[in-house]
Amino acid sequence: MSAQINRQFQLAQRPVGAATRDTFAYVETPVGEPGPGQILVKNQYLSLDPAMRGWMNDAKSYIAPVAIGDVMRALGVGKVIASQHPDFKVGDEVNGALGVQDYFLGEPKGFYKVDSQRAPLPLYLSALGMTGMTAYFxxxxxxxxxxxxxxxxxxxxxxxxxxxxxxxxxxxCRVVGIAGGADKCRYLVDELGFDGAIDYKAEDVNAGLKRECPKGVNVFFDNVGGDILDAVLARLAPKARVVICGAISQYNNKEAVRGPANYLSLLVNRARMEGMVVMDYAHRFQEGFKDMATWIAEGKLKSKEDIVEGLETFPETLAKLFSGENFGKLVLKV
Amino acid sequence: MSAQINRQFQLAQRPVGAATRDTFAYVETPVGEPGPGQILVKNQYLSLDPAMRGWMNDAKSYIAPVAIGDVMRALGVGKVIASQHPDFKVGDEVNGALGVQDYFLGEPKGFYKVDSQRAPLPLYLSALGMTGMTAYFxxxxxxxxxxxxxxxxxxxxxxxxxxxxxxxxxxxCRVVGIAGGADKCRYLVDELGFDGAIDYKAEDVNAGLKRECPKGVNVFFDNVGGDILDAVLARLAPKARVVICGAISQYNNKEAVRGPANYLSLLVNRARMEGMVVMDYAHRFQEGFKDMATWIAEGKLKSKEDIVEGLETFPETLAKLFSGENFGKLVLKV
Incomplete structure (x- = not known):
């Protein structure tokens, strides 16, 4: 094993604004061997998520920041190739925080097994992974x-x-999606069965919401923040629920995050805005996996993966998330 | 009756920024007589509330705006002096939207009876009125x-x-109050038994919160908005609840309302921010009245009224709410 090379992206500095190639140090190190309680995993697919930008900040959050010099944190799936842990054997396929590297070596904390016979591995990073659980719960x-x-x-x-x-x-429910570009909007309606779509790049979101949601919005699931959050707040129905899942428009801000000016719509409409972090539901993931797998098997739920090849492209591939270029779940094939 | 004069403050124009005397037209009209289904009330005390500023705006809200030329809306208590309504007789004391005037004439929609033998009338505008119900629910x-x-x-x-x-x-609970001025802070701790107080005029609110809430904030009841909301958001405990009752710092804004820049603390802490409007709980007011009356009788709850005499002072007295001058429940004695 010691002849093999482990390519790693380590966090080199905390980015101001967007992460770039300079944010990371590309390092080649020899692959080690597992000690007691450890496993060695050959990483196969890594999940690229907006949350990764938050992990680079030195700020109190729901999870510790990645330390300078550490391998950049990433969820992924891979195959166990050496093990000194009783629960994992060579050949097992696992899902865990593998990091942006070719090989994971360490204790399999929070790792669980997946099965490429039942579903393609990338699906365990999208609908059948944290992404799907975030959506579900x-x-x-x-x-x-x-x-x-x-x-x-x-x-x-x-x-x-x-x-x-x-x-x-x-x-x-009646479902309206907000996305950037005609292709994405067509995909939402024609492929995924959304009832309507608003192309924020081509039309005024306020006008689109008025057209698509004449009776107001009962549930808003927000990944974006900024102007779009403000526009939807202005159109809430009484007793509406706003789920704050993320705020991708604000993650690369160099200035302070911009708060939603229309937050008093919560008062007028007796509405609620609530944040969620998927790990709080870990004890209920089996419930989510079961429903999601059933819906996929029944053809009611489609999962689209946007798979980019090559660990070496990591910084540029990650940037696609923030430029709105990616389409579906962004996955890096190692 | 017709010889008597009814002094009224009518809404003359929609204010930009704070309401002033020019916002209203002071009018003297003869007092009319009730028609079928109507009552005539001699107004005794009027409730002055931050919400009144919102009622002056021509904007969709939980209640229709006051129309230009209408008597300014105000809750109040008074005595029925003539009635053509089966449920109300002369001598009954009532609580309802009496308006900023000497006499209310009209249908007693939403009016209910109070009893000055059981509690002083101003108390029905504070702890035993909408104010108390807002706090309770x-x-x-x-x-x-x-x-x-x-x-x-x-x-x-x-x-x-x-x-x-x-x-x-x-x-x-452990209770920390944020108020402006040493007198108010002393009152909170010494008279009302709060565990701590932060004088936002004399100290940094962030530092005060750090001192008074070392384990974070589980519940924040916000009447103020603006910087104070932002400071508390930055100090939420996991699963915190933020009750948006009002935003008095923003009501007189000439620019757009400023949203809470720290709203992503809701995400990090899986916390919730929710608006409330007291009228949604009308069907449960008896429950609230009963508890509040019991607590007052037991000496566990004190109600402080800041009573200003003279209907003619209405515009200037209302302004006290926004300058932070008043102390306790602001009531206008007609």
Missing amino acids: GFLDVGLPQAGDTVVVSGAAGAVGSVVGQIAKIKG | GFLDVGLPQAGDTVVVSGAAGAVGSVVGQIAKIKG
């Missing part, structure tokens, strides 16, 4: 949808948003 | 306090805030 447990509700999703062609919209349809 | 039903929680209240020496803090103490 965020929408159902925090959004509290009722059949007939009008549901609006921002970042709707993205990994989480596209799943939220489809779950909303399964639950009998 | 907003804090208990939306804030969902648990014994041991750290509760922060803004506008804590005001009508609603002072009651919220006392209910929180009754429920076994």
Whole structure:
């Protein structure tokens, strides 16, 4: 094993604004061997998520920041190639925080097994992974949808948003997606069965919301923040629920985050805005996996992966998330 | 009756910024007589509330705006002096939207009876009125306090805030009030039994919160908005509840309302921010009245009224609410 090379992207400095290639140090190190309680994993697919930008900040959050010099944190799937841990054996396929590198070596904390015979591995990073669980628990447990509700999703062609919209349809809601570009909007309506779409790059979001949500918005699942959050707040229905899943428009800000000027719509409409972090639902993931797998098997839920090849492209591929270039779940094939 | 004069403040124009004397037309009209289904009330005390500023705006809200030329809306208590309504007789004391005038003439929609033998009439505008119900249902039903929680209240020496803090103490919470001035802060701690106070005029609110809430804030009851909301958001405990009752710092803004820049603290802390409007709880007011009356009788809850005499002072007295001059529930004695 020691002849093999482990390519790593380590956090070199905390970015101001967007992360770039300079944010990371590209390092080649020899692959080690597992000590007691450790496993060695050959990484196969890594999940690229907006949350990664937050992990680079030295700020109190729901999870510790990545330390300078550490391998950049990333969830992923891979195959165990050496093990000194009783629960994992060579050949097992696992899902865990593998990091942006070829090989993970360490204790498999929070790792669990997946099975490429049952579903393609990238699906365990999208609908059957944290992305799917974020959509499932965020929408159902925090959004509290009722059949007939009008549901609006921002970042709707993205990994989480596209799943939220489809779950909303399964639950009998009317679903409107906000996305950038005609292709994405067409995809939402024609492929995923959304009832309507608003192209924020081509039309005024306020006008689009007025057209698509004449009775107001009962549930808003927000990945974006900024102007789009403000526009939807202005159109809430009484007792609406706003799920704050992320704020991708604000993550690369060099100035302070911009708060939603229309927050007093919460008062007028007796509405609620609530944040969610998927790891709070870890004890209930089996419930989510089961429903999601069933819906996929029944053809009610489609998962779209945007797979980019090559670990070496990591910084530039990550940037696609923030420029709105990616389409579906962004996955890096190692 | 027709010889008597009814002094009225009518809405003359929609204010930009603070309401002033010019916002209203002072009019003297003869007092009319009730038609079928109507009552005539001699107004005795009027409730002055921050919400009145919102009613002057021509904007969609939880209640219709006051029309230009209409008597300015105000809740109040008074005595029925003529009646053609089966449920109200001469001598009944009533609570309702009497308006800023000497006499109310019209249908007693939403009016209910009060009893000055049981409690002084101004109390029916404070702890035993909408103010008390706002505190009771907003804090208990939306804030969902648990014994041991750290509760922060803004506008804590005001009508609603002072009651919220006392209910929180009754429920076994640790209570910190934010108010302007040493007198108010002393009053909160020495008279009302708050555990701590932050004088936003004399100290940095962030530092005060750090000192008074070392374990974070579990429930924040906000009447103020602006910088104070932002400061408390930055100090939320996991799963915190933020009750948006009002935003007095923003009501007189000439520019757009400023949104809370730290709203992503809701995400990091899986916290919730929710608006409340007291009228949603009308069907449960008896429950609130009963508890509040019991707590007052037991000496557990104090109600402080700031009574200003003279209907003619209305515009200037109302302004006290926004300058932070008043102390307790602001009531106008007609």
